[in-house]
Amino acid sequence: MTNRKPWVIVVTHLFPYPATHGTELRILKLLVGLRSAGYRVALVLTDEPQHTDHLHGLRQLVDDVRWVGPAFRTRLGRRLPGLRRFVWQNLKDLTGTSWRKKDEPEGLFEPVPSTLGHERSKRVCPPQLPVLVSRLARKYQPVAVIAEYIFLTDCFALLKPDVLKMIDTIDVFSLRSEQVLGFGIDHDPWNTSAEEERAYLLRADVIIAIQAKEARVLRE
Numbered sequence: 001m002t003n004r005k006p007w008v009i010v011v012t013h014l015f016p017y018p019a020t021h022g023t024e025l026r027i028l029k030l031l032v033g034l035r036s037a038g039y040r041v042a043l044v045l046t047d048e049p050q051h052t053d054h055l056h057g058l059r060q061l062v063d064d065v066r067w068v069g070p071a072f073r074t075r076l077g078r079r080l081p082g083l084r085r086f087v088w089q090n091l092k093d094l095t096g097t098s099w100r101k102k103d104e105p106e107g108l109f110e111p112v113p114s115t116l117g118h119e120r121s122k123r124v125c126p127p128q129l130p131v132l133v134s135r136l137a138r139k140y141q142p143v144a145v146i147a148e149y150i151f152l153t154d155c156f157a158l159l160k161p162d163v164l165k166m167i168d169t170i171d172v173f174s175l176r177s178e179q180v181l182g183f184g185i186d187h188d189p190w191n192t193s194a195e196e197e198r199a200y201l202l203r204a205d206v207i208i209a210i211q212a213k214e215a216r217v218l219r220e
Contacts (some may be wrong), residue, residue, distance in 0.1 A: 007140040008039045009062075011133060011155045013046040013124035013147040017058040023170055026210075028147055030168065031061050039143075042066065042136055046129055046152065066136060068128045106177050108157045112199040125154050134158035150192075150200035166206040172214050 012027055019025040034041050045067035049055055059065055108130060131147060133155040142166040147153050150173065156165045173192040192200075201207055201218065209215035 006033050007039045007142040008041060009042045009044060009133060009136055009140070009142045010034070010062075011044045011046070011129070011145065012146065012149070013129065013152065013154050015054070015058075016046060017054050017061065019079075023148075026168075026170065030146070034110070035061065042140060042142070044129070044133055044155070046124055046126060052160055053107040064136075064140075066132060068126050068132055087162065109154055109203065112196055124149070125152050127154075129155050130149075135162055142152055144206075147204070150197060153200050153203040156203050157220070164206065165204045166208060167201060167204040169206045169218065170210060172209075172217050175217065177206075184217045 009029070010031060014024050014027060015032070016024045016027040019028045031043065040065040043058070043062045043063040043066070045065070048069055055065065088205050108127065129152070137145065137159055138141075142163060144166055145156065145159060146166045146168055147155055148168050149170055150167060153165075153167060159165065162206055171190075173190055174194040175196045176191045206217055209218055
């Protein structure tokens with residue numbers, strides 16, 4: 001009897017193939033490294049790919065590629081833009097609550113308190129993501145789920161307790177304010193407070209830093 005290779009699920013909001021900058025290259029190397037180490041890899045994207053011609057190349061590096069499709073109202077609007085303008089724009093105040101209930105599953109984490117609001121994280125982490133990750137976890141029984149960036153940790157919400165939850169932090173977002181200001185930029189939409197970052201980090205079992213200095217900060 002042959003041993004079955006264990007699965008790992010990697011969740012990202014970036015399409016990593018072909019890699020065009022450092023973060024995408026990091027994710028690409030992670031995927032290749034996991035495969036080389038003997039794991040089967042399912043890659044979950046938080047949005048539908050914009051460049052479907054690159055999907056074939058990506059599928060050579062992983063065992064499964066999935067993504068969160070747009071909400072029903074978005075698909076409807078794409079097919080019938082005139083209807084969207086006529087109906088949706090006039091009735092959104094009346095139907096907004098029911099749309100949100102359909103889009104957002106039960107059992108999600110409570111939102112992390114943020115001075116910058118929650119629209120930022122929603123841009124990269126749609127409410128359907130935890131459902132997709134949970135469904136794949138039931139199918140593949142992965143040994144770990146890895147979230148790229150703290151803002152994708154909602155993907156852990158519906159997992160069973162025995163699934164190892166890991167964050168590849170890539171950056172320490174509570175330090176970005178002073179770092180960005182040092183380059184003369186007065187606004188950074190991804191900056192967080194230390195308390196906000198800690199709340200995201202505590203959702204995981206394992207936190208991965210990209211260098212020793214950042215590891216020390218995250219331990220604190």
